[in-house]
Amino acid sequence: MLYSTTTAQQKRRALREMLTPGAARQFPGTFTPLSVPLIEEKGFDGVYISGAVLANELGLPDVGLTTLTEVAHRAGQIARATNLPALVDADTGFGEPMNVARTVQELEDAGLAGCHIEDQFNPKRCGHLDGKNMVDLQTATRRIAAAAQGRRDEDFLIMARTDLRAVEGLDAAIDRAKALIDAGADAIFPEAMKDLSEFEAVCAAVDVPVLANMTEFGKSALFTRQQLADAGVAMIIYPVTSLRAAMGAIERTLDTLTAHGTQEPAVAEMMTRARLYELVDYEAYNTFDTGIFNFEVPDVHSPSGTDH
Ligand SMILES: C[C@](O)(C(=O)O)[C@H](CC(=O)O)C(=O)O
Numbered sequence: 279m280l281y282s283t284t285t286a287q288q289k290r291r292a293l294r295e296m297l298t299p300g301a302a303r304q305f306p307g308t309f310t311p312l313s314v315p316l317i318e319e320k321g322f323d324g325v326y327i328s329g330a331v332l333a334n335e336l337g338l339p340d341v342g343l344t345t346l347t348e349v350a351h352r353a354g355q356i357a358r359a360t361n362l363p364a365l366v367d368a369d370t371g372f373g374e375p376m377n378v379a380r381t382v383q384e385l386e387d388a389g390l391a392g393c394h395i396e397d398q399f400n401p402k403r404c405g406h407l408d409g410k411n412m413v414d415l416q417t418a419t420r421r422i423a424a425a426a427q428g429r430r431d432e433d434f435l436i437m438a439r440t441d442l443r444a445v446e447g448l449d450a451a452i453d454r455a456k457a458l459i460d461a462g463a464d465a466i467f468p469e470a471m472k473d474l475s476e477f478e479a480v481c482a483a484v485d486v487p488v489l490a491n492m493t494e495f496g497k498s499a500l501f502t503r504q505q506l507a508d509a510g511v512a513m514i515i516y517p518v519t520s521l522r523a524a525m526g527a528i529e530r531t532l533d534t535l536t537a538h539g540t541q542e543p544a545v546a547e548m549m550t551r552a553r554l555y556e557l558v559d560y561e562a563y564n565t566f567d568t569g570i571f572n573f574e575v576p577d578v579h580s581p582s583g584t585d586h
């Protein structure tokens with residue numbers, strides 16, 4: 279009950295240890311702390327907090343409108359709800375190199391295990407769309423160097439994302455990934471890979487953990503965990519999956535309500551009240567006090583009642 283029983287430091291260590299080449303650790307995205315017990319219960323390795331989802335959840339497009347304060351706050355609420363490590367999308371780092379250093383410190387304070395910082399400039403966009411604004415190599419490496427310098431816990435994972443593949447091709451993206459590692463990146467997120475052989479090429483070219491982004495309706499096909507493990511991938515994110523699933527269910531339910539005048543036909547698809555209460559550990563809160571107030575209140579009206 280309440281929040282996680284492991285410290286942020288322990289979660290960061292755990293993340294470091296689990297990210298070996300080919301481990302293909304699965305990090306489903308979540309936009310709410312409420313999904314976190316589900317992710318844990320189903321045996322996933324960690325939790326991902328997507329910038330696109332945090333923006334969309336606020337009714338905004340993913341073009342760099344969310345602020346560091348908003349992202350750190352929401353990501354912190356999610357991170358503290360889980361014993362698993364949480365990786366957050368820090369977009370372009372929320373400013374110039376000095377701001378990026380502060381971003382890392384805010385995310386450390388919020389209990390995140392790591393973040394990724396990309397080489398676009400605002401208005402940034404989803405890595406799987408065309409027409410991205412890319413910063414030059416020097417700006418990209420400065421961002422990562424500032425992030426590494428800002429970090430106070432050496433286990434906080436700084437992942438560099440490069441969006442260059444869709445703009446200048448795979449070789450350029452690999453060259454940039456290497457430069458970002460030299461600048462201090464602990465891991466690489468090669469965005470918008472075209473096929474499995476591209477993941478393989480990146481994994482072979484760098485000796486840090488590589489992330490695969492399995493976002494739906496994007497430029498990459500939805501490869502299985504085994505396929506990505508065989509390519510050498512250390513970590514897989516499913517950034518928008520739960521949001522898309524939830525929004526699909528909401529839309530279908532609203533349609534049922536308008537069509538039938540009642541939600542009754544949709545109830546079978548809903549999470550039950552009992553299951554929802556289970557996720558928030560209702561029962562434990564009911565009994566929490568009984569373990570603490572196990573003494574008797576003296577009767578002040580009895581002859582010995584003043585003796586307390
Ligand atoms: C990973 C990503 O950065 C995100 O914010 O979740 C997005 C996902 C998406 O828009 O599908 C991305 O740029 O790939």
Ligand SMILES: [Mg+2]
Binds near residue numbers: 328329330340
């Ligand atoms: Mg993003």
